[in-house]
Amino acid sequence: xxxxKDVAREAGLSVGTVSRVLNNRGYISDETRQSVNRAMKKLxxxxxxxxxxxxxxxxxxxxxxxxxxxHPYFSKLVESLESSAHHEEYEILLFVSQGRPDxxxxxxxxxxxxxxxxxxxCTGSVRTARLKNLGFPVVAYERLLxxxxxxxxxDNYEGGSLAAEELIRCGCRNLLCISGxxxxxxxxxxxxxxxxxxxxxxxxxxVRSFACSEESISDLKYKTQLQTCMDQNLGVDGVFASSDxxxxxxxxxxxxxxxxIPEDVKVIGYDDVFVSELTTPELTTIHQPVKxxxxxxxxxIRRAAAGEAYPARTVLRVNLVQRGSTRMLRGD
Amino acid sequence: xxxxKDVAREAGLSVGTVSRVLNNRGYISDETRQSVNRAMKKLxxxxxxxxxxxxxxxxxxxxxxxxxxxHPYFSKLVESLESSAHHEEYEILLFVSQGRPDxxxxxxxxxxxxxxxxxxxCTGSVRTARLKNLGFPVVAYERLLxxxxxxxxxDNYEGGSLAAEELIRCGCRNLLCISGxxxxxxxxxxxxxxxxxxxxxxxxxxVRSFACSEESISDLKYKTQLQTCMDQNLGVDGVFASSDxxxxxxxxxxxxxxxxIPEDVKVIGYDDVFVSELTTPELTTIHQPVKxxxxxxxxxIRRAAAGEAYPARTVLRVNLVQRGSTRMLRGD
Numbered sequence: 001x002x003x004x005k006d007v008a009r010e011a012g013l014s015v016g017t018v019s020r021v022l023n024n025r026g027y028i029s030d031e032t033r034q035s036v037n038r039a040m041k042k043l044x045x046x047x048x049x050x051x052x053x054x055x056x057x058x059x060x061x062x063x064x065x066x067x068x069x070x071h072p073y074f075s076k077l078v079e080s081l082e083s084s085a086h087h088e089e090y091e092i093l094l095f096v097s098q099g100r101p102d103x104x105x106x107x108x109x110x111x112x113x114x115x116x117x118x119x120x121x122c123t124g125s126v127r128t129a130r131l132k133n134l135g136f137p138v139v140a141y142e143r144l145l146x147x148x149x150x151x152x153x154x155d156n157y158e159g160g161s162l163a164a165e166e167l168i169r170c171g172c173r174n175l176l177c178i179s180g181x182x183x184x185x186x187x188x189x190x191x192x193x194x195x196x197x198x199x200x201x202x203x204x205x206x207v208r209s210f211a212c213s214e215e216s217i218s219d220l221k222y223k224t225q226l227q228t229c230m231d232q233n234l235g236v237d238g239v240f241a242s243s244d245x246x247x248x249x250x251x252x253x254x255x256x257x258x259x260x261i262p263e264d265v266k267v268i269g270y271d272d273v274f275v276s277e278l279t280t281p282e283l284t285t286i287h288q289p290v291k292x293x294x295x296x297x298x299x300x301i302r303r304a305a306a307g308e309a310y311p312a313r314t315v316l317r318v319n320l321v322q323r324g325s326t327r328m329l330r331g332d
Numbered sequence: 333x334x335x336x337k338d339v340a341r342e343a344g345l346s347v348g349t350v351s352r353v354l355n356n357r358g359y360i361s362d363e364t365r366q367s368v369n370r371a372m373k374k375l376x377x378x379x380x381x382x383x384x385x386x387x388x389x390x391x392x393x394x395x396x397x398x399x400x401x402x403h404p405y406f407s408k409l410v411e412s413l414e415s416s417a418h419h420e421e422y423e424i425l426l427f428v429s430q431g432r433p434d435x436x437x438x439x440x441x442x443x444x445x446x447x448x449x450x451x452x453x454c455t456g457s458v459r460t461a462r463l464k465n466l467g468f469p470v471v472a473y474e475r476l477l478x479x480x481x482x483x484x485x486x487d488n489y490e491g492g493s494l495a496a497e498e499l500i501r502c503g504c505r506n507l508l509c510i511s512g513x514x515x516x517x518x519x520x521x522x523x524x525x526x527x528x529x530x531x532x533x534x535x536x537x538x539v540r541s542f543a544c545s546e547e548s549i550s551d552l553k554y555k556t557q558l559q560t561c562m563d564q565n566l567g568v569d570g571v572f573a574s575s576d577x578x579x580x581x582x583x584x585x586x587x588x589x590x591x592x593i594p595e596d597v598k599v600i601g602y603d604d605v606f607v608s609e610l611t612t613p614e615l616t617t618i619h620q621p622v623k624x625x626x627x628x629x630x631x632x633i634r635r636a637a638a639g640e641a642y643p644a645r646t647v648l649r650v651n652l653v654q655r656g657s658t659r660m661l662r663g664d
Contacts, residue, residue, distance in 0.1 A: 255612055
């Protein structure tokens with residue numbers, strides 16, 4: 001592979017001059033710049049990012065730690081993060097913790113060793129003491145981490161509240177809230193609070209709550225728990241599930257019990273990931289603005305690198321997307 | 333942040349000695365090693381991976397270029413790659429090309445600049461001239477790239493063949509093969525060949541073929557094309573779709589046309605990703621051993637780094653997973 005020295009020899013210039021061209025330092029004539037570019041092209045020279053990073057003591061990589069990536073919510077998030085990062089000329093160093101605290105701490109150390117430009121933490125079990133004075137900003141995504149430098153989340157309370165209003169508007173009176181993604185995750189718990197408190201503000205509405213444990217978030221299998229849940233909660237006519245994956249599995253469980261959707265039971269999910277359009281009927285859900293949330297995370301890291309101010313907490317709006325699981329469609 | 337100098341001062345040793353301990357070079361007494369470790373712990377020192385990589389001219393990162401990651405097949409793949417990479421002490425530098433050739437070439441250049449230990453290419457549009465003499469191995473994953481150093485794929489022909497045998501065994505006589513993921517992808521096209529040739533070996537079976545174009549693989553939306561397809565192909569009683577996502581969308585399209593699954597039309601997908609268990613009925617599909625395929629990719633890069641021989645082409649077995657979309661279940 002061609003080195004800086006080879007380029008300098010080819011261009012008939014000193015290594016120092018070629019380095020100045022590459023790093024845009026000091027005055028360089030157009031002629032010099034062109035002969036360096038010609039030599040680089042001829043030798044197919046690629047600047048060594050590692051060496052450039054070392055001289056800056058900071059790489060162009062952003063560490064991203066997610067609990068899972070086969071989960072459609074996190075795969076949508078990582079796709080959005082990569083897209084925003086690419087736009088700002090960052091690369092994504094991806095870590096999947098499978099929700100294991102030891103792996104998460106190990107990955108934080110790997111980010112320190114690789115001198116990342118910033119870390120986006122989509123997991124809540126890293127001990128906060130590990131997040132102080134890392135020399136780069138830590139952004140907590142949909143997680144309550146007091147010692148993160150910034151937090152980005154959607155308006156989870158509003159999401160739960162919108163789901164309750166929609167089910168009640170559709171005539172449901174016996175409501176059930178199923179929450180999942182156990183861990184230590186707090187912002188998502190607020191969905192349940194928003195749902196329950198909104199129900200309490202309406203007359204004649206009974207409401208129950210059930211928590212799914214998540215043995216392994218990568219498994220994406222809740223069926224057994226959902227069967228137990230529906231056995232324990234007979235007579236329910238409206239369900240709010242805190243993710244589209246749980247809601248999609250619930251449709252199968254309800255159908256196996258002979259309950260029709262939306263005639264007998266109406267169902268609302270959360271996230272608005274692609275699975276919500278693959279089910280029969282399609283899922284009414286709460287849309288999370290994942291692209292905007294991802295863009296906000298990358299922007300915080302870009303601003304921190306540029307020495308600009310950035311918000312400590314950003315909460316983005318959600319909205320209700322109506323589909324077949326709460327609505328009677330023509331022909332049904 | 334603590335530097336090598338700080339650790340040396342704390343341990344009362346020279347920087348050179350501390351560096352030898354960190355890099356395991358030359359003779360070092362246990363006592364010296366322990367005092368370095370104590371100093372590192374006390375100062376919370378993290379070795380600078382960038383500096384270490386530079387001295388080796390090779391990082392511990394593996395570049396991965398996928399066309400999409402919100403697509404459940406690729407999110408499952410990336411999760412498996414990350415898991416295998418972590419086990420071998422590599423990190424994943426993730427790039428999502430959205431199927432755009434300019435982005436793919438740009439990402440190959442980013443891998444060169446970052447001196448990756450290897451590159452796993454899950455995309456077929458990079459001009460092969462760009463893949464020569466990169467100084468690290470290039471593994472083509474489910475893609476025919478003649479100039480890659482190694483190829484890893486599943487037995488796509490066998491997968492198509494298994495699907496045809498199953499539909500015929502279930503009594504279907506008017507078969508349709510729907511393929512997608514357009515691009516330049518060749519191995520997946522072999523699924524169609526396996527399907528069509530197996531049909532041709534059976535008497536009294538008529539078979540047709542339809543190709544879905546993929547405007548944007550991240551969109552995951554095929555409904556309009558599938559409606560056109562079913563309008564053009566009346567009387568079909570068995571469909572093989574070359575991905576579970578296409579098969580899942582097809583279930584909704586068929587149901588909207590008043591066709592029952594599996595009574596009127598039997599459907600088989602490909603991949604065995606989680607969406608195949610979220611549909612009603614659940615999808616019969618061809619299981620791809622994604623974990624083993626990912627493990628093989630990482631192993632090739634590890635072997636290349638160690639100077640060991642590795643196979644130029646690895647083809648892994650697939651198998652049929654029977655679920656409700658071809659089978660009459662009790663109670664249906």
